[in-house]
Amino acid sequence: MEELDLKRQQIFGKHVKRLREEKGLSQDDIAARCRVTKGSLSVIENGNRNFSFTTLLALAKALEVEPKTLLDIDFELFSE
């Protein structure tokens, strides 16, 4: 796992956590709404999983946001 990939997973994880908390939802609430378990969500929010496309869609649905909103953050993709 490249260091940059890990950093971007962490950027994404913090963003998902922030969105979830802004909506007043717990990890249990998300787990109840989709097939992402509480344990998996915790690992994702800590930036320690290279999750799949369908997991991203499941999270977007559970958070009631469009998928692109989950990527509406600066991953510093073009500043390497």
Next chain:
Amino acid sequence: MEELDLKRQQIFGKHVKRLREEKGLSQDDIAARCRVTKGSLSVIENGNRNFSFTTLLALAKALEVEPKTLLDIDFELFSE
């Protein structure tokens, strides 16, 4: 693999192909720009792979678009 997941992978794949072709890039060009092989890109564009988060970022970089642009399509997520 749920039928809806497959459909959304196909929606994504067509979108990536459209973006690539709009930029006049071949699958070989994309493969040369990032670690996604030509074979993998072809499978993704045909909607037959549940690819990872870091692959999505690699594709965005190779296509010179922000990651959220790759998800700026209607996945009919909330119309089930």
